[in-house]
Amino acid sequence: MNVLLIALLALPLLGAALTLAPLGERAALRLGVGVTGAVLAGTIALAAWFDHSAPGRMQAVTDASWIPAIGVRFHLGVDGISLPLLVLTALLTFLCAVYSTRKLPAGPGARAFTGLVLLLEVGMLATFVVLDLVLFFLAFEIVLIPMYFLIARWGSGAKVPAANRFILYTLLGSAVMLLGFLLIGSQAGTFDLTQLATAHGSGLTHATQVTAALAIMLGLAVKAPAFPLHSWLPDAHTAAPTVGSVLLAGVLLKMGTYGLVRVLLPVVPDGTATLAPYLGALAAVGIVYGSLACLALARPGAKGDLKRLIAYSSVGHMGFVLLGIASLTPSGVNGALFANIGHGLITGLLFFLVGAVKDRYGTADLDTLAGATGAALYGRAPRIGGLLAFAAVASLGLPGLAGFWGELLAMYGAFDPAAGLSRPAFLTYLVLAGLGTLLTAGYLLVVVKRVCMGDPRQTGPELTDLQAYEAVSWTPLAALTVVAGLWPALLLGLSDPAVKHLLGGG
Template sequence: MITLLLVAVPLAGCLVVLLAPVRLATVLGVVVTAATLAVAVGMAVMFDYGRTGMRLSLDVAWIRPIDLRFHLGVDGVSLPLVVLTALLCLLCAIYTARPQGQADRPRALVALLLLTEVGMLGTFVALDLLLFFVFFEIVLVPMYAVIAGWGTGPGRTAAARQFILYTLLGSGVLLVGLLVIYVQTSTLDMVALAARGGAGLGHAVQVIAFVLVAGGLAVKVPMWPLHTWLPDAHTEAPTVGSVLLAGVLLKMGTYGMIRIAVPVLPEGAAACAPLLGAFGVIGIVYAALACLGQRDLKRLIAFSSVGHMGFVLLGIATLTPVGINAALFGNIAHGLITGLLFFVAGGIAQRYGGTAHLGGGLLAGAPRLGALLVVASVASLGLPGLAGFWGEMLAMLSAFQPDARLDRGLYLGFLGVAGIGAVLTAAYFLVMLRRVAQGPAGGAPVPDVTGREWVVWTPLLVLVIVAGLWARPVLGVTDGAVRALLGA
């Protein structure tokens, strides 16, 4: 029942906000997202960490003719993502409620953010293929509306249109892949399909289905070369839109690969994994080179997400427990770090009128804001002791010893390319920090970090440090579930 509350609370909150007076909208947004986070934390407390398999499940008939069931549950793969999503949504609600920088039409914005939360959380707890697809699609329209209606630049409508066209195309391909699985197996139950390990699906069918499912999900990741919607969407979106896009929406694609594509279609995964790994490492290097040429801070952070998700894809492509754990940890770390980066970038944009062509002197003019940008940046480049290190290091370690079905020599090549990308990642963040943070303060004085901003940003800062120093809590939760999915 608690798993149902996870999606019911924000859905009910969305309806209440639409009916409430405008002046109460942002306060209700904070209350509803706080209640949702309390449910997520309650699930984490009730979770039985001593065994594998699904816990806190709800399974009731929904549409009997096609055996569609309203089947929800969590395991070690989904639980960290559920808590991360609920946390980021609460922080976005608090940020939206701050007195300075109050958004226009706050009631509509809060309702859309809550509807987006329903789709994101539902995606991570759905255990029926068609239910997964429904939740996966719910986020598209509200996020389109957030970018188009509250975007910060003149290109917001075009960016929103590009976002929804790319993701709808990917969703169409994904749906065809899911239908191929259903036609061949006569079931939509993700747990049963994973337990079968591909039984009842021929090799050719698995390859076709994997290409369709992983290809559709890759648009949301986004995987190079399907990433072109991302920089514009991030640059034009309001701060809370960028935080949720980077912090959660990108994870829905890689989560779907781990939950559906790899365990349900193991032969297809083995056949296509080298291609997935190749696209991943190309994305790492491509994103780093693109970042070196960026003058807009938000656009740089957006391109950096393509590179970081490349490490996640490399981990998945190894088809090993170490690689999948690396991908899941990388997802969590990227959500925390990039969420913090976009919050800080939003604060900079509010003070300086934008994030394009910024001069130096941030540390001198607003030392706390500059220090937060430095910490988030060095965490993103993978400095040991901060959260970004473990996902990248473990992904490269898994490439050193991939699954026995894969060509180790090829993956050693991937490891070398990823290593070059890691060096380039450090280079572009250091170049950015020298350009933006160093030097004397220029122009009119700007206020430093406010109390409301500290409330929003401190939890992310603390978690970035804690996850970097003590990775075991996350890896200890994910490892058993990953091995169960892989049959290891």
Template sequence: MIDISESVMQFLLAFLLVGPLLGAAAALLPAPPGLRGKSPDQAVLRHGVTVTGAVLVAAIVLALGFDHDQPSKMQATTDISWIPALDVRIHLGTDGISLPLLVLTALLTFLSALHTYFKPPAGPSPKAFVALLLVLESGTLAAFAVLDLILFFLAFEMVLIPMYFLIARWGGEGRAEAAWKFVLYTLLGSVVMLLGLLLIGIKAGTFDMVALATDNGRSLTVSVQIIAVLAIGIGLAVKTPMWPLHSWLPDAHTAAPTVGSVLLAGVLLKMGTYGFVRILLPAAPDGFRTFAPYLAAFAVVGIIYGSLACLALAKEGAKGDLKRLIAYSSVGHMGFVLLGIATMTPTGVNGALFANIAHGLITGLLFFLVGALKDRTGTVDLDVLSRLSSGLRSATSGPAATSGSAVPGRLPTGAALYGRAPRLGGLLAFAAVASLGLPGLAGFWGEMLALFGAFDPAAGLSRPAFLVFMSIGAFGTLLTAAYLLVVVRRVCMGAPPEQAPALTDVRGHEFAAWTPLVVLTVVTGLWPGALIGLTDPAVQQLLTGGTR
């Protein structure tokens, strides 16, 4: 920790929100002649790296200046009246719950901009792409930094338009339908959520999240809390996404460009679970307690459903899309997050917050790797990627095989990745075992803490029911291991085919972009106390109320 004045901390937090917006506006302007480099397109891509890099530096300095001895206290706070008639204020701040999400968002957006610089998006001018990327970053950071219900809703909605265009204009096959599905699902959920937010604000007499957390639901009747939790929970569950409101996610991931998938899985899904923890748990605890068993039930169904869908996609002959498989895996992983939140215990909620960060790191890495694999092979079809590894060498025997060409439909494009691109294969296997929750890596702790929280839920919740949920969730971890190991076996293992087309291993810029995710996955897995030490005091206070 370094000693930084409160005014500097306030400036840094404000810069995180405003800086990307200013950068987005600048990206649409013509580049000055001296900064164009080889072309205007290169200049705007470099601009994206510069702006997101500056935001990442500001986020790191903010984290270093954060008082780690008081993680439950709101720090770097700004509180300015915005709409006095409605008592809406520009209230910003960060604590141990939101700080890791701010850093994660800044990191993944910077890595996405770096990836885009070296691998420009195919499609319209990169000017709009960079501008949309920066608007998306600003909205996501705002959702984690604002402390007013109305501002949270505006930030929650702000990310929809840039993500829609990233999918619709730079996505792959089926992008238009996937983009519309994404917008329609989230907009419909958000309309209901807004009604719940207004109900809480009007009945409690304030839209301020800190005041609502301190009040801990005392100024709201149980019936008001139940209605508010139902309305807000639907909107948050769509964004999370919770089964059965998840069906927009696989299509969006499958169609989205690589960086769109990274940011969608890495940070946008976290806005939903963050809303459960920041708003519903402290502001409407009695209403949340009513719905907690149902939330846990939907969560464990999502865990099993997501795993079974991944197993179906991973089996031979299913023509499973690897991006779609990772999208379904997110449904399962976010099920563990929701299960931890539903326990209403410090153990479960801390596990949910830990799993949030772990999922962002690991799934972000997975989508980067799958994007690189598609760039090299032209496909993410598991059957094509693993054909020779599955013992079907005879399909490419004969002169066509020996000459390095392939029989149509039998392209040996990704078989035996260990032998053809060992570093890429090794990283894919690393990300897979991290995702299945191997002890010592980040994916382990969040899911285990969520299950421990279900073992002994909060007072007023049925322990037998949560023991059933815990057992189902634990079975889901076995299914997760099964489908990920199948993927590794089919894509990475096997003998390299003779005279197969060359496959480029990890490039320098890819190594630079992926290394932080690998390092953080290992560090948080070996030293979970660094993250839990931040979140636990803030969680304890949110669950009990009290002054902040």
């Protein structure tokens, strides 16, 4: 299996290199579909061969010396925490490649677009499988340049300022995170994550742990994104092309929260426990803030952009992820990891749908879409309208769909946080999170009313309903949203032993 894991990183890197050859537009797009499809097949094979009886153990391990002078190793592996994220990344990238064969955004051309998407996939996959802090930093950084150009060259509106803001925020966060990594490596004598996790903070003083945890937490919180370090996100989503928004919301945001679980919890546990109440407070405020921002954008007359609204909704939804992690309990962290996957599926589908609505109406402005009576998608494009309503109710956490279990477990973790944490404080965060769920239902139902309902006889452009390439791109996300909601043990059975291993340091 270790050869397969290496191949998953090598394939998109090779594909990106092939786009430098003088390929035609269609050939470049087909290359993207072929390579991302092969990567998806490889991740499915890896999941099939994975030893599900021992998800807490690293599998498909490759461990070789890379830079002996500073002790950096080429160390890869996958466990029950990283495996679902690996499959999600491969799936979303493949669906984006399929979608782009028919809906390539206006820009420099297909070869450059495909090469950047494949390079982006290398960084995203590598982030979830590397087991060395220096390698984690490098993988974390690889995604920045491709995403910058996808926004700046293939985006719309104020795309260059949005791309500049994206890269400046994330580069600054990464620099702070690197300082924390270097502090840990210099004090512990190794950058190897498995060794550091086994030590579980022994050999690091409390002051060192707090300092390192603060630096790493700040760096990862930018990518998460945590309130108030989120302000780059709405602009980036509003300007990004559809596939850029799907990958940004579906995968890149997960890299920050994955890092919190993979690095902070096992490596600097005392420092993390000291800072957890503050992380929980920011998470709770972010949940309410994101929901209130969405309500403001959804009201008539606000000129709210639908893509911007969903971007702000991500601030709220990722707040639940951060709250679960801050609880430092198995239930809370499992809920955070489940919410990561649920958010990737649901928000990826939402951005695909909003992209389709924008293509058909020529705008994502809610007031322009809704007009006096509503955009009437139910009557004018019923399949797209039905899918949008389905994604909205999944996003608001309807039981039986993927959005429910993660938020429930994260709130349960806040109800009974780990020993040493203030229960009254976390109960306050729980109340705020509960208020956030009500506000979330409010703005999503307003969006459904304004976009899906209305008089289909109103004047406006003729609308085509769901196309074949759209059905192929979106159906897996809708199906997996139902599967994850009805069969939560599929993910929780993988993550729970791995989470207990990280929290216990055993």
